[in-house]
Amino acid sequence: MSLAFILFFVFAIIAVAGAVLLIVAREPIHSALSLIMVMVALAALYLMLSAEFVAAVQVIVYAGAIMVLFVFVIMLLNAGMEERTNWSKVAKYAGLPLGVFLLFELAHWLAHSAIGASVANGSEATNAAVSTRALSKMLFQKYLFPFEATSFLILIAILGALVLAKRDE
């Protein structure tokens, strides 16, 4: 058992535990916090996969900004313990079992597929290319158009949020 394995399993368990907590928690704020836990664990896993930039972005943007936004909204709405209603039969009787099935199906398939087997261990020689400089080069050359488009998208999102959340005076 090498260090990598142990680290992997630790972070994996943390991530899964966070997800389970999200389901189990009764107050939304608890769910939010468990999601943050998941994201941090995932960031660690990205680091293990030599994707430092992504890990950093994950923590800063995803966990640091988006989840904070969630927490703010929960606070604004004073969301407390949720009311339990069970009106939808479809969700309860079809959605849940199928969700479980999906989980196992995907997991099984991914575990035994050719993809996993073909790529066994990463070699050190390949790590050289993964650097922020290379990433930004790709971003501004190959994916320039999507990059600009996303900036436009963010602008629209801001406008949309403004319009939607405005109080009618």
Place this chain on the structure above:
Amino acid sequence: MVLLNYLWIILALPLAGAAINGLFGKNWPKRAVNSVAIGSVSLAFLAVAELVREFAQLSPGEIPWVKNYFTWIIAGPFRVNFSLQADQLTIVMLLTVSFVGLLIHIYSTGYMEHEAGYYRFFSYLNLFMFFMLTLVLAANIVVMFVGWEGVGLCSYLLIGFWFLKKSAADAGKKAFIVTRIGDFGFTVGILLLFWTFRSVDFGTIFSKVVESPTDVGVLTSICLLLFTGAIGKSAQLPLYVWLPDAMEGPTPVSALIHAATMVTAGVYMVARMNPLFSRAPIAMLAVAIVGTITAFYAATIGLVQTDIKKVLAYSTVSQLGYMFLGCGMGAFHAGIFHLMTHAFFKGLLFLAAGSVIHAMGGEQDMRQMGGLRKRIPVTYWTMFIATLAIAGFPPFAGFFSKDEILYSAYTGPYANKALYAVALAAALLTSFYMFRLVFLTFFGGPRYDEHKVHVHESPKNMLVPLVILAIFATVGGWFAAPKFWGGQDYFRNFLGPVFKDASNLRQGQFSEFAKVAGNLDAMGPSGSQVTLRPEALAEIEAADHKLELELSGVAVLVALIGFFVAWWLYVRKPKAPEDLAKSVHGPYTVLMNKYYVDELYLALIVRPLLWLSTNVLWHVVDEGMIDGTVNGAARVARGAGGELRKLQSGNARSYAGWVVIGAVGVTVLLLGIWMRMAP
């Protein structure tokens, strides 16, 4: 050669008249409608005359003259062309139909003068002429059937001319429906005909049946089926019930359609199909039997009728029976001859009756008439002449034609003495009830209120046709008179080529007879010319003459007896009929009620059919099944929609559930496919 090539002109003229009057005549003055209607029919008559002239110049090899105008139906091997033909029989029929038709058109301008719907009447009348001429000119049985059905339609339209009167509308329906039953048999006959001979053209069929032997059973079936159509159209037993009711229509209609032309279509059809009939002895016998029984049966009903038109209606049924008897006995020329003379005297009888009704201001019951002899003399004399003709007194037309028929019933290859006796009895009854009609109407004192009814003679346009028809009823028989009466046998010789096949067969059978009698000189195969020794021939001819004289004498005697009995009962002792009726009350009532046949049909056929239609076909099939299916489909759609819309519950969580279901489905599908495709 013009008209021979353009035979369709004869048809187009009355059709154009019908169309013009029908479409535009509503607001025209009567004069305009008259000129169109009478003009078209007179032009048609002139065309027929021209056709006769051209026809006379044809050589015997060119007859029958067939002209094909266009191909109408092509359905695999079933080909029907619109072809018209002209042969001697056609000529006779054309002349009769167009001439009598023209006279009746002229008469109608007077009779229908005060009627609303004047233009409609003439439009229908012209349309009728068109269809009748089509029937006569047809060169194949399908085109004939077109004319057949067309005259049925016009009959319906004209019987129900006063359609606001319920009895008239009902009578029209009755006529159409009853003839339809016969037409069904006719249609099956056409199908069987095509199935046997692979053609519907007369020429093709006749040459096939002459040259190659055809199964007698099939031929008999065809003939019997076609004859059922004739039973319906020509009002024989048991489908005669529509003709008396058809008297609801205006009198000119009764004269034209139900005396002179349409009802004779059945006889024409049998005569036209003589090559088939003469090879199916059973069918011939059936025709003769039906005709004879009908003749007698209808005469018995006519004895006691009180409506002047009803007497004539039953008389028509009876005379049609005679025509079928003639055909059934193989003497087709006699049947057609009687058809022609009947057109003259029966047409005249109806028109004169119309004149009487017109004079009496609409009264049709003979018990309310009497003593009209002096007031409407022209009508009286023409009617009297017609009665003499129908009773069979020489030298009037009816004598010669009836005589031929009775002769053929007595002797000849198909002769049947029993049928002869019945036919003779019917002649007796005919004479009696016709003279009864004359005496009741014109003799004795007036039985009506002279202050209420002002009897006046009819206008000229009604009287002139009467006189013309009377002339023909008198002389019409002369040119057909057989040799020993001094005539030249023109008619029989003229129609000879048409019926030569039948007469050849008769000769063949005759030669068998002659062989046995030892009079044969040369033996030839039956059907070919056989020569008899001159002495034997003279002997046979002499025997023939004697027989014919004897039979004619019997017929005239019978007619005289009828005359005297009628005279006795209705002129000498006017009270006698009432006492007679009381003493034979039972039979009298039966006759008065026409043997209760209508009631019988109503109970046996009409009521069950109505019940079937209402309870089964309407409620069960139409409302239950058809509506049920359609409504059911709608209900299913609505139900399905109703269930499906519950999907849109509005509940977002159920939507979430559905999304997951869909996602899982797609995933499994993709994984499954990719698994197979993975290298």
Place this chain on the structure above:
Amino acid sequence: MSVVPVSYYLVLSAILFGLGVIAFVLKHNIITIYMAIELMLNAVNLAFVAFARAHNQLDGLVFVFFVIVVAAAESAVGLAIILTIAQNRHSLNVERVNQLKF
């Protein structure tokens, strides 16, 4: 330097995704449901990064980058909508948002 086989990461991604789906259908609070969506997105991100590592290409990482950006924009708008709904319905129960029905 990963000695751990890539398939392990993928399985973990699948597990997280499945848990996200389960949370999506199970919870009532709108915000919690939205968080489940974010969880699913994260799981997918993990898969992308794993694949990028496996094929030694940077395209996967760029994709992750974009996913995060879009998720950010999406949450801004989405939470604004949630705010509006909460004001209108006076409840955060997703089953109370049921007006758009037959």
